[in-house]
Amino acid sequence: MTTLGTASAEPGEIDTGRLEVGETRDGSPFGLPVAVVNGVEPGKTLYLQAASDGDELNGIGVIRHVVPQLDPAELSGTILIVGIVNYHGFQVAEHRNPIDDTKLNRTYPGNENGTSSERIAAATFEAATRADLILDLHQGSTSRMIDEVRVRCGTRHRLHDDCLELAKAFGCGYVLDQKGPNGQLARAAPDEGIPTVDPELGGCVGWDDSSIRLGVEGVFNVLRYYGFLPEAVEPSPQTRANGFEQYGAPCGGLVTMVPDLGDEVSTGETIFEVTTPFGERKATITADSDGILWRTRRLPQVATGEYVCSVGTDVDTF
Incomplete structure (x- = not known):
């Protein structure tokens, strides 16, 4: 038993x-x-x-x-x-x-x-x-x-x-x-x-x-x-990320993500933009490394420094 x-x-x-x-x-x-x-x-x-x-x-x-x-x-x-x-x-x-x-x-x-x-x-x-x-x-x-x-x-x-x-x-x-x-x-x-x-x-x-x-x-x-x-x-076969890079908002406003979850991103590619409530662009954030968009916040509104998303980096297949 x-x-x-x-x-x-x-x-x-x-x-x-x-x-x-x-x-x-x-x-x-x-x-x-x-x-x-x-x-x-x-x-x-x-x-x-x-x-x-x-x-x-x-x-x-x-x-x-x-x-x-x-x-x-x-x-x-x-x-x-x-x-x-x-x-x-x-x-x-x-x-x-x-x-x-x-x-x-x-x-x-x-x-x-x-x-x-x-x-x-x-x-x-x-x-x-x-x-x-x-x-x-x-x-x-x-x-x-x-x-x-x-x-x-x-x-x-x-x-x-x-x-x-x-x-x-x-x-x-x-x-x-x-x-x-x-x-x-x-x-x-x-x-x-x-x-x-x-x-x-x-x-x-x-x-x-x-x-x-x-x-x-x-x-x-x-x-x-x-x-x-x-x-x-x-x-x-599985896709593996060996690291994470987290991105925060450089300013307050409303976030628009460009890639979707699971999409590959390349160094320098736009990940998200921050705008005013009137659609005026305040900031454009680009990827620091190649990787996969792994995680994002759910709500669009952000304050300065608030978490926005994570990119899985050092990616391989095993």
Whole structure:
């Protein structure tokens, strides 16, 4: 039998439950929604989680489509799932955990006696490190972003090639291969010997059906590639960016983007313009390097120095 919180499943079974991690302000216990899918045959263990950032909902959309499609009778191995990690942020549709005003995906591996976010991170890290592979589902918050997978351990890490292989198996089409900030699950788990990636499934307010569909396909690609499911799959070539250049507004006004998300840009090519409300051009911003338009702000209005967009640089195919 495999358990996660109150969810318990014998081989060939699925169960759902709660992973208790603390109490709310009125003293009531709360728990994260969890599921265990226990294959009829032995095999690897995959850990899957979503919404460590409380307003990033596409990952939840992926999980709610993936689980009903799983048949333990056809599965080898086990899947451990935490459907919503940032419980408090999710309740109020906020990116950070409002209890301690913390970005939860900067607190791994956590502390079981620490802050609210550290306690949630510790509980989910304990579950994650029972696995052989980890998928931490994200999106570009409420910005507009291409669908991509992030390898965050750094190119010098002993598990870099394994993490890159996992990203390629997921098969979004784009990979960002850049060392991430301390405290990310995808930084902490490889130190424990577990290949881990962040699929960043677009960016939206609420959720986006096309990104969710791509995420569902990605999870099943991983399940097939690593032998959880019987059908073999050969990963397709991925476009990789090894760096980011961010662009801010040199003045206030209204932004008009010239290339679209995923378009290639060349050094010196116009990326965006800033105009007055009357259409008078105030600034034209050009690319400093060749790359791919990766992410943009959603709203057109900007103040001086405010973030506008990101270009993925040092691009190759693998």
